[in-house]
Amino acid sequence: MTDRSAMAVETPFVAIIDDDPSIRDSLVSLLRSVGLTALPFASAQDFLQHRWPDAPGCLVLDVRLPGQSGLEFQRELTGAGIHLPVVFITGHGDIPMSVTAMKAGAVEFLAKPFRDQDLIDAVHTGIDRDRDRRRAVDALSDLQERFRSLTPREREVMRLVAAGQLNKQIAAELQLSEITVKVHRASVMRKMQARSLPDLVRIADKVTPAGDA
Amino acid sequence: MTDRSAMAVETPFVAIIDDDPSIRDSLVSLLRSVGLTALPFASAQDFLQHRWPDAPGCLVLDVRLPGQSGLEFQRELTGAGIHLPVVFITGHGDIPMSVTAMKAGAVEFLAKPFRDQDLIDAVHTGIDRDRDRRRAVDALSDLQERFRSLTPREREVMRLVAAGQLNKQIAAELQLSEITVKVHRASVMRKMQARSLPDLVRIADKVTPAGDA
DNA sequence: GCCGGCCCTATACCTTGGTATATCAGGCCA
DNA sequence: TGGCCTGATATACCAAGGTATAGGGCCGGC
Numbered sequence: 042m043t044d045r046s047a048m049a050v051e052t053p054f055v056a057i058i059d060d061d062p063s064i065r066d067s068l069v070s071l072l073r074s075v076g077l078t079a080l081p082f083a084s085a086q087d088f089l090q091h092r093w094p095d096a097p098g099c100l101v102l103d104v105r106l107p108g109q110s111g112l113e114f115q116r117e118l119t120g121a122g123i124h125l126p127v128v129f130i131t132g133h134g135d136i137p138m139s140v141t142a143m144k145a146g147a148v149e150f151l152a153k154p155f156r157d158q159d160l161i162d163a164v165h166t167g168i169d170r171d172r173d174r175r176r177a178v179d180a181l182s183d184l185q186e187r188f189r190s191l192t193p194r195e196r197e198v199m200r201l202v203a204a205g206q207l208n209k210q211i212a213a214e215l216q217l218s219e220i221t222v223k224v225h226r227a228s229v230m231r232k233m234q235a236r237s238l239p240d241l242v243r244i245a246d247k248v249t250p251a252g253d254a
Numbered sequence: 255m256t257d258r259s260a261m262a263v264e265t266p267f268v269a270i271i272d273d274d275p276s277i278r279d280s281l282v283s284l285l286r287s288v289g290l291t292a293l294p295f296a297s298a299q300d301f302l303q304h305r306w307p308d309a310p311g312c313l314v315l316d317v318r319l320p321g322q323s324g325l326e327f328q329r330e331l332t333g334a335g336i337h338l339p340v341v342f343i344t345g346h347g348d349i350p351m352s353v354t355a356m357k358a359g360a361v362e363f364l365a366k367p368f369r370d371q372d373l374i375d376a377v378h379t380g381i382d383r384d385r386d387r388r389r390a391v392d393a394l395s396d397l398q399e400r401f402r403s404l405t406p407r408e409r410e411v412m413r414l415v416a417a418g419q420l421n422k423q424i425a426a427e428l429q430l431s432e433i434t435v436k437v438h439r440a441s442v443m444r445k446m447q448a449r450s451l452p453d454l455v456r457i458a459d460k461v462t463p464a465g466d467a
Numbered sequence: 468g469c470c471g472g473c474c475c476t477a478t479a480c481c482t483t484g485g486t487a488t489a490t491c492a493g494g495c496c497a
Numbered sequence: 498t499g500g501c502c503t504g505a506t507a508t509a510c511c512a513a514g515g516t517a518t519a520g521g522g523c524c525g526g527c
């Protein structure tokens with residue numbers, strides 16, 4: 042996790058899922074013509090079997106797919122924790138379909154025929170969105186990794202410190218001496234790489250939004 | 255602002271803007287039949303001239319309006335800082351239209367004929383959304399009011415305290431003695447009603463997201 | 468059995484934060 | 498001109514936080 046940010050610039054990719062080979066190929070060459078890495082798939086299953094690079098990406102999805110609708114597939118991905126931005130294309134779409142897709146977070150919903158530039162713009166928007174999301178996830182997972190390195194006691198102390206309790210109050214609540222609290226507190230600051238109390242508070246709020254440990 | 259939360263339960267309202275009187279009336283009676291306060295308007299101008307209660311609301315908007323499209327009106331409202339949730343209805347809509355509306359934050363986009371229950375559900379969703387937004391705004395404006403009551407010096411001190419600076423560092427940066435910083439710091443805690451430093455940090459982050467005063 | 472990690476505690480010392488009280492100067496307004 | 502707010506400062510004292518050093522008990526893995 043930590044060294045991902047130190048890696049070289051990641052090439053974004055675009056996955057195209059459409060059961061019509063001619064559309065697939067024309068979309069692939071369209072996107073490649075503007076310098077994007079585009080990969081064609083005939084079905085959702087094919088797409089899922091592929092191994093994905095650790096890079097920002099975007100999905101171009103036909104609403105009508107063999108076996109399963111594109112909207113269902115979008116829900117499935119979201120449910121599985123795969124948050125790849127989706128650009129829908131369709132030949133036989135209607136308004137309720139597009140509204141459902143957009144509510145589910147689709148980047149764009151294009152009815153054929155659409156302008157090439159509209160698809161290119163949508164794909165770029167999707168890639169940007171994924172890049173931002175991944176950056177946020179990376180930053181958070183660094184913090185979470187540090188948080189996992191805390192001992193149970195340290196986590197309790199961290200929670201109470203972030204809640205604004207004084208050392209002596211924390212000691213009373215945890216049935217400890219004040220000096221023990223200070224020791225744990227120092228460990229927390231060191232392990233979480235917090236340079237000040239405000240720093241720790243912000244980290245704590247990010248890493249433990251509502252629940253705690 | 256402060257006593258708004260102490261007021262009685264606010265009755266939510268629904269504004270219906272449609273140039274067709276028969277549709278307007280049928281929507282009003284539909285919404286009134288489920289206990290909602292619904293008000294009809296023939297145009298965007300009529301709507302804007304009306305004085306609004308300080309209560310959560312929702313807008314039901316025909317995409318096709320005299321003079322101005324519903325989508326333009328939605329943009330105009332957003333630009334003017336009016337964030338009333340919008341439910342679109344239309345007789346002659348298309349997919350790009352619905353996608354534009356949803357991207358602009360519309361709650362729902364219903365093509366006629368639609369089921370009564372779909373409109374009712376959408377309106378309730380819109381009202382809930384507005385209620386949540388208003389609650390958040392109220393909470394924030396309380397804090398902002400307190401923040402405005404700070405003197406310029408107190409704001410500077412608050413900013414640096416929230417940044418994790420020590421009193422002596424703040425004193426150096428502001429060319430003050432440490433004791434002066436302590437005095438300002440105490441005023442900040444009192445005026446902002448912060449019970450602890452973590453408390454103040456969270457308040458500071460809410461009231462000054464990126465810029466400062 | 469020994470080592471290491473975790474947890475707890477203590478003494479001692481220093482730094483930092485917080486509060487009270489008091490003083491002084493400038494600006495603004497009735 | 499007198500009152501008030503803002504801003505700055507001082508002394509003095511106490512509370513809280515932070516660090517270093519040193520120890521003991523418990524438990525699981527080697």
